[in-house]
Amino acid sequence: MAVAVLVIDNQDSFTLNIVEALRAAGARVRVQPNTERPRWEGIEAVVISPGPGHPGTPADVGTSVEALRRGLPVLGVCLGHQLMAQECGGTVGRVTPAHGVTSRIYHDGSDLFSGLPQGFEAVRYHSLAVTEVPEALEVTARTPEGVVMGLRHRERPWWGVQFHPESVGAPEAVRVIHRFVEMVRQRRRRLRVHHRHLRDCVLDAPEAYRRLCAGRDYSFWLDDSTGRGYSYLGVTAAQAPPGAEAAAVEAPGLPCAPVLGWVGYLTYPAGRHFRFADATVAVGPTGVHLLALEEARLDDLQEALSRPAPGGAPGPAGAAGEKRAGARPVLRCADSKEAYLAKIARLQRSIAAGETYEACLTTRLRGPSPGLGLADYLALRAANPTPYGAYLRWGGTQIMSTSPETFLRVRAGVAESRPIKGTRPRGDTPEADAALRADLAANPKDRAENLMVVDLVRHDLTRVARPGTVRAEPLFEVETYAAAHQLVSTVRAELAATPWELIDAAFPGGSMTGAPKKRTMEILAGLEEGERGVYSGAIGYVAVDGTVDLSMTIRTLVEEDGELSYGVGGAILAASDPEAEYREIVTKAQPVRAVADVEFP
Numbered sequence: 001m002a003v004a005v006l007v008i009d010n011q012d013s014f015t016l017n018i019v020e021a022l023r024a025a026g027a028r029v030r031v032q033p034n035t036e037r038p039r040w041e042g043i044e045a046v047v048i049s050p051g052p053g054h055p056g057t058p059a060d061v062g063t064s065v066e067a068l069r070r071g072l073p074v075l076g077v078c079l080g081h082q083l084m085a086q087e088c089g090g091t092v093g094r095v096t097p098a099h100g101v102t103s104r105i106y107h108d109g110s111d112l113f114s115g116l117p118q119g120f121e122a123v124r125y126h127s128l129a130v131t132e133v134p135e136a137l138e139v140t141a142r143t144p145e146g147v148v149m150g151l152r153h154r155e156r157p158w159w160g161v162q163f164h165p166e167s168v169g170a171p172e173a174v175r176v177i178h179r180f181v182e183m184v185r186q187r188r189r190r191l192r193v194h195h196r197h198l199r200d201c202v203l204d205a206p207e208a209y210r211r212l213c214a215g216r217d218y219s220f221w222l223d224d225s226t227g228r229g230y231s232y233l234g235v236t237a238a239q240a241p242p243g244a245e246a247a248a249v250e251a252p253g254l255p256c257a258p259v260l261g262w263v264g265y266l267t268y269p270a271g272r273h274f275r276f277a278d279a280t281v282a283v284g285p286t287g288v289h290l291l292a293l294e295e296a297r298l299d300d301l302q303e304a305l306s307r308p309a310p311g312g313a314p315g316p317a318g319a320a321g322e323k324r325a326g327a328r329p330v331l332r333c334a335d336s337k338e339a340y341l342a343k344i345a346r347l348q349r350s351i352a353a354g355e356t357y358e359a360c361l362t363t364r365l366r367g368p369s370p371g372l373g374l375a376d377y378l379a380l381r382a383a384n385p386t387p388y389g390a391y392l393r394w395g396g397t398q399i400m401s402t403s404p405e406t407f408l409r410v411r412a413g414v415a416e417s418r419p420i421k422g423t424r425p426r427g428d429t430p431e432a433d434a435a436l437r438a439d440l441a442a443n444p445k446d447r448a449e450n451l452m453v454v455d456l457v458r459h460d461l462t463r464v465a466r467p468g469t470v471r472a473e474p475l476f477e478v479e480t481y482a483a484a485h486q487l488v489s490t491v492r493a494e495l496a497a498t499p500w501e502l503i504d505a506a507f508p509g510g511s512m513t514g515a516p517k518k519r520t521m522e523i524l525a526g527l528e529e530g531e532r533g534v535y536s537g538a539i540g541y542v543a544v545d546g547t548v549d550l551s552m553t554i555r556t557l558v559e560e561d562g563e564l565s566y567g568v569g570g571a572i573l574a575a576s577d578p579e580a581e582y583r584e585i586v587t588k589a590q591p592v593r594a595v596a597d598v599e600f601p
Helices: 013-025 058-069 080-086 171-187 205-213 297-304 337-352 374-383 430-442 445-462 499-506 518-528 578-588 590-592
Strands: 003-009 028-032 045-048 076-077 091-107 120-130 136-141 148-153 160-161 190-192 192-198 219-224 231-235 246-250 261-268 271-277 279-284 287-292 329-334 358-368 388-394 397-403 406-411 414-418 418-424 479-481 484-488 491-494 532-541 548-552 556-560 563-572 597-599
Touching: 003 013, 003 058, 003 171, 003 246, 013 028, 013 080, 028 397, 028 556, 045 058, 045 080, 045 171, 058 080, 076 080, 080 160, 080 231, 080 397, 091 148, 091 556, 120 148, 120 171, 160 192, 160 445, 205 219, 205 231, 205 279, 219 261, 219 518, 261 329, 261 388, 261 406, 261 597, 279 297, 287 297, 297 397, 329 337, 329 563, 337 358, 358 445, 358 518, 358 532, 374 388, 374 590, 388 484, 388 491, 388 532, 397 548, 406 499, 406 532, 406 556, 414 445, 418 430, 418 445, 430 445, 430 479, 445 484, 445 491, 445 499, 445 563, 484 499, 499 548, 532 563, 563 578, 578 590, 590 597
Parallel strands: 003 028, 003 045, 045 076, 076 160, 190 246, 329 597
Antiparallel strands: 091 120, 091 136, 136 148, 148 160, 192 287, 219 231, 219 388, 231 279, 261 271, 261 532, 279 287, 329 358, 358 563, 388 397, 397 556, 406 414, 406 548, 414 491, 418 484, 479 484, 532 548, 556 563
């Protein structure tokens, strides 16, 4: 697997030459300007580029300094090298300017310089240099005149060079970059998934959650409430251990997915809220299983499950065992019927003008929260069984999802997305229900709606797929859930990228935007009231072995800042019947009626 390197660009004109050298050394490179907060998911090393200015000037180094606080291997070049010294208490001052000058480099033969001859040539572009070396760093290379050309941290995985190893003027120096990539590859962690099957344990998922997670912030329950698959429960830590992003993982013979890694959610249009789970309980068809990256954590999990839940004896799996005191919350649609129909009309005018083909218009049901909790999620899951349920307590946010939709799934390097477009309510009689299902399966408008999203998803996956591997099959399957029939298609591809690059390529999901994605999102932003936030995002995990399961955040109740919200929406096409589209959002609000009263003004 290629080494994943983040290059922080300090607004230099040579940065992409460094990128090319890294790629030639076998690295997979992401470049971010120093004006942006770095995205660390999947990154195992950093290069801080050259650039103008002084390392003590915040505007000159921007977010480069964050790279020195992550515990990752770092190579600093020129300004990046100087920044390391500055951060450790050293001094960077003026020296005789050297721009486009070739100098001989004398070194200690360690690390970056292993295998390079003494006195090899390198090109310099600088007027500043490290003039006082702090105690935390040691000098690894100098010019014949004594100017510091190389530094290494005594404890941290930091290396710096003052010269420009990427310059074509001294091609031997590029071996420094190749050595850095090789050093990172050699440092890769090896992780083992430890597993224990509690054969005599009869706890169901709700009771396991009570014992393991009750009252804990940043706890999760990724919930298959159909009984056909596994549910995963645990409590997360803020950050992953260094090197986890690219570790070699051994996970032998597991009956369930190795849900150890990053758990959390994405918010629309681009927010990420993931934390690291190093130990998880899986509950499913073969009983209770414990998973952990350290064997001692299995004992911690087993002990937690052996203790009675806080508050006394366990309750039933359904909501009847835990009643919330007080009145039911009332959720009121943010748009009146007239306002929603007017927005549909505006979208259809945009479609007629060629601005978009399909737009997923949404609205929110909102109301004050009386203080929800586990009992409310249990009521939701009992009324709406789904393989993609979730209950997350994430700081001040609670998320209760009964989503039926797969946003992204990765198994053994194959990515899968199963967009849903097309909905019918359940019928009051078996005959009526069958008729609604048959109509959904054959309706040209619903099939067109679904097809446009399928083609959009194919486009998104092609960005990160091995050539020729993107497939869309089966198409237009009808799946039946407690509150609705849904039209579902499946798109698969063999991945040629990391899970995080897949997420970057595919998010937000096409079934929640429409097509073409970028222009349609801009149009929707001008129509919808406020940010969608959690709704229209995704919930799930990215495991350390590359396994991924993320659901689309629909049919989801969110409690945040004392307010409840529940998003509903539908795809608008030229052929859409506005009245039918309004009826569809009423249908999609049906699941939340298990815990709240709903008003459509």
